Amino acid sequence: METRNITSPIGSDHGSGDSAPRQQLQPGVTLVNRYNIQDVIGVGGMGSVYRARDMHFPNVVKLVAVKEMINMAPDPLVRQTIVQNFEREANLLATLNHPSIPRIYDYFSHDDRSYLVLEYVHGKDLESVINDTNGFLPEDQVVSWAIQLCDVLAYLHSHKPDPIVFRDMKPSNVMINHNGDVVLVDFGIAKTFQVGQKGTMIGTEGYSPPEQYRGEATQLADVYALGATLHHTITRRDPRLEPPFSFAERPIRRINTNVSVEFEAVVNTALQYNPGERFPNADAMKDALMNVARKTGALSKITSALPISSGGVKPLWSFKCEDEIRGTPALSQGNLFIGCYDNNLYALNAADGQFQWKYPTDGGIVSRPVVFDNNVFFCSEDQRLHVIGTRTGKVVWTYYTEGKIYSSPRVADGHVFFGSEDQDLHAVNVNSGRAVWKFSTDGPIHSTPLVANEMIYFGTETGSFYALDFRGSLKWRFQAKRSITSSPVMKGQAIYVASLDGTLYALDAKSGWAIWKFRLGRGSISSPVIADDFIFIGAADGFIYCVDIRTAKEVWRFKTENQVSSSPAVYKDSVYCGSVDGSMYCLEYRTGRLRWKFESKSPITGSPVVFDDIVYFGSTDHHVYALFA
């Protein structure tokens, strides 16, 4: 009976009515000296779910969901069972790792109450999405959620040592986050399934398959409940208001004529009365949905149905400097460091954008700072490498070159490496500030060196690409047709770098042989980034490209309104990149689908930095911005 209460839909009056609100924690209360309660985000039979701020991260706003369970059972045995169930949920969640399952951070008990601290999901549940939408949700959108749900069910079902049956798939347990992706919540009754064991009857009427009412719950029950959830989502007919197992009497295409025959067939297969006639597992259902998506082209044209994405993105904070920001920030210990063309390096509090200190140089700063050992290293057009204490903002030492410096420093193995307009690559001792060696090239160096496997890789404005060893002697050299301003990256013994000649090169790290060349529409000074088997880069033709790293084939390209000089950043499953059109874009990294964009007032040439769900970047509109990722 108690577990039954947990599963009742959030907001229903079942069991919560008058007792729960009275006992709710008030905003401002801090639990275990750590979780500062901000708001109630849900009410269940056993207690409330709160949004709270984790005060262990004073410098950033880290939000968590705190799920409360109030133990009011008078019977000590029942009380004990409730606590055990709670701890089971906590322990089960702690072992799971999937993008569609919230991460668990902590759990604890306090008097009669137990608390579970979880990842906070920005977004709303699918039931609200259905109710708040006028008319039907587009099929493409539902198919893409369905694919993600199959993926997470397949993950749970393949859990070792025992498969986990979710047992309570329904729209109110599916959150749609701010990126339009699904997250499965409420593992209150997810149970590792021991084959042959009869479970107790749990589940939400209307979504549960017939066999679950006989006490049997297998993976096929989740397949059925997913079918029921999809049926509800695409037809807007709530199965809880209909007789049980009556889906066949409400054919999807009779209610919503826009649904494809293929998708209807998938849902019908999942909803077969007899478990043996459903998809044999969630993977098979996912494959079938993928086929639907391929036929209808759903994967390429999905646009989020959520107003969160299309409505304007509001910055968390912004900070105004006195001139253009063309470079990239660095983040360290809650502080954001960024150089500006007003000649200053700024240190800001990353949590709220509060000014900490600024350090003036005698030239514009485009170089990206790097923090090492409580010092921040950066270069300036005043021909110097500056080293400044991160706390004090006071100079530790500086190092002169014979030309302006646009390259960013790289710190590795006790040395700092950077290039200069004086055509030298400089290696400087990180403590003494003395030159260890210089390597003379045939052109100014704007590219930021890559240090890997005791080698240093960088390009020059004359189109040469050099590989040096740690002693500063040449290992190999590669020639592009025009300048290499882009900074190289490495994966699997290969170096990737772009040139103004309009080519993205893959070079063997040991020998410099060209493995492949990918033609961009125009030249590029953007630096590539790699995630999984994809490489992302911007180009002057205004596109952000995603290229398969093995085959050098284009996966997708996304058009912005002007040149892309910014280098992309990948965080979780999004790619972030600025454009000279003034916008910062957030794209789904496998498909290039737009998640959101933020318009600043003038070109964004620097690159974003993403940390703890916050994107930081500067714009030539003189502002530094922080946005929710």
Add this chain to the structure above:
Amino acid sequence: MADFFRKLFGGKEVQERPKVSDNATTAPLTDQQISSIIASQTPKYEMKQLIVGVGQSVGKQREHNEDSVLALTSTISGSSESIPFGLYIVADGMGGHQFGEVASNSAIRIIGGIVMKKFHSFLYTMPTQSLQESLQEVMEAAILEAHQYIQREAPGSGTTVTAALVLGQQVTIGHVGDSRAYAVYPDGRLDPLTRDHSLVKRLEELGHLSRDEAENFPHRNVLIRALGQGETLEADIFTIPFPQPGSLLLCSDGLWGVVNEKDISRIITDAPTLHRACQNLVEAANAAGGPDNITVAIVQLVG
């Protein structure tokens, strides 16, 4: 001590002792012992280098060998040191067609020839200019040239080709048809690197056939892409880091269609040398009936 004095001064006794020890300790090692000793020794290679084993058999049921294989191993001049260079190709001429063996043979020779011409100066002289084309471009051009040659010289025939160009620590693979490349890891994993261009695979990918149905599909040998067939040819071309530790296996369907992947990886990991591994794979395919020509090449990057 006593033994020592006996050795020095004793006459008869000393002569008897070796006899005893002869039986006990110097009996020749069994094959099994030898192979386990060899297996336990990890040979030391100071520099990165390629080693290769190759095996071929006409099989038990065919009269002609329509498979072709090419294996070239060398080093090439780098900017500061020599780096490993290798080209390995397996091609399987199309059985029913007249010129099956001509097609597979032409494929390896044309591709081999074009690649070697490109690298000739790096192999035999000290060039000052680096190669203009990327490795993938060289591979693509070579396969296209072979395709056109076969269309011209052996019309109606076709061949699969799976070619691996190793340079430094990268392997660039060009692939058409249903010969296969695998990465074989010491823990027994066998990762397919290529995707068959066959009807059965296509149907499986489209969801029309289950894995079990695919196993028993009557037209398993029908290719949907082959060198010499069709107006345009799109080869799969990609580059990956050479599997290390581990090896690269190239083979025709005479092997993978007959011996299951588990056995293939077990035979390779159990064998003391690459040559023995190739022989054992060929034997296993023949023991399973040998319905088709069998070609195997295994390459390792050691050091």
